[in-house]
Amino acid sequence: MSTDAHILIVDDDRDIRDLLSRFLRKNGYRISAAADGNEMKHILETARIDLIVLDRVMPGSDGLSLCRELRATSRTPVILLTLLGGDTDRIIGLEIGADDYLAKPFNPHELLARIKSVLRRVSDLPLQSSLQKSPVLSFGGWKLDRSRRYLESPVGVLVSLTDGEFDLLLAFAERPQVILSREQLLDLSRGRSAAAFDRSIDMQITRLRRKIEADPEQPEIIKTVRNKGYVFTSEVTGAAE
């Protein structure tokens, strides 16, 4: 799990450091904190850090420059915290190479979500390697053509999938037997992270099941795993034919 990752918080404000440290520790992360660029560098030299949460404004060294420096030397992911929520800042942040960006004041849960998302993006999800390059994936008679982006049913009829349905199905078919959370699916199929009460994946699953399951009420291919997400249970081969 991504829990167990080591996060470094860099902020000159002691209260924020403490608050975030406690909050993130409670959520299963190992935490270090630094008050400025020097401390940060010191910690980076002595510990293996998986992600850095960096305040943009700090007396002495500015978060942006630190971030730029970091980017030059390592590829440890960075989430930048900044005061104003202007678009401009976002642009700058991402320009500089931050992996994500959060405007203060923010909800700690939001930070948590971003952290998860960034770590997930970085560490990447298992992908059955034999399926990596084959242009056509087959499962239970179905054929999913990656390059042409269509799905052929067992009896040879082309089933029209919307882009979103196709992307979701592909995310599954590339990772058979792996339980994928809604968050992971959102990330894989839409490239975004979940908002609160986000049910979009549920809906997309429903729609997909209507097209590929013999009985959408008793799904055989994409099964629900309560409290976890969904699994693609068919065996998948990269066979061309």
Add this chain to the structure above:
Amino acid sequence: MSTDAHILIVDDDRDIRDLLSRFLRKNGYRISAAADGNEMKHILETARIDLIVLDRVMPGSDGLSLCRELRATSRTPVILLTLLGGDTDRIIGLEIGADDYLAKPFNPHELLARIKSVLRRVSDLPLQSSLQKSPVLSFGGWKLDRSRRYLESPVGVLVSLTDGEFDLLLAFAERPQVILSREQLLDLSRGRSAAAFDRSIDMQITRLRRKIEADPEQPEIIKTVRNKGYVFTSEVTGAAE
């Protein structure tokens, strides 16, 4: 890299000119500066400028008119600096044809981000180098003659394209398999940047598809990528025959 681009700063305030010059030089750009419209024109005639940072208010010649003039003669991108941050200004700025817009006072880093963004939009577009000089581009039987500006169909009929259609098709054919946003296409084919609710590219695509797609409702050559833009999906060769 876009670093190494040559930027012209036009502002009547010496301090600002110097500040920006130093700052941008430090970030790897070649800089020229002008105090008014005349100096600007002089420099434009003697050097190859990649981007202009233009102050809106200047004694003598107003930045807006200068910008409008510029647009009439060249497609060098312009970032406009203005005092008030009103929406109105933004709209005016972009209508006039500025590529971006920044309200004073601004953070130099912000300007840097905009500059990078504009330059990227304009020049960083991948262009399949082998196609760069060949006078005739071939794809799926079609032949696009760059120098004579005509298109020949697979059966050898000349298809008459308007200038705009030709420019758009060329922008695509030089970058096969690359997803191009409407903004990029506008820039590549018309040399201007998008206004709000700009659908002109959509229309031009529709018109182009009518001329080159077998079935304009099921386009095979120029495909739509939802939320992103369009892609030219045919393979392109620079071969003459």
Add this chain to the structure above:
DNA sequence: AGAATTTTGTAACAGCACGTAACATTGCCC
């Protein structure tokens, strides 16, 4: 077991992106 709570399925609706017809505008030629 039955009640309360959580989680999932899904209908209904809202919003946006895209295609495109029809109209407006622009620039050009006679």
Add this chain to the structure above:
DNA sequence: GGGCAATGTTACGTGCTGTTACAAAATTCT
């Protein structure tokens, strides 16, 4: 100036996606 061709704008239809609300199912609590 009037007519024309090219291009841009507006308006509307369509399809896809996400949100909300509620029903159904699974789980936990008593």
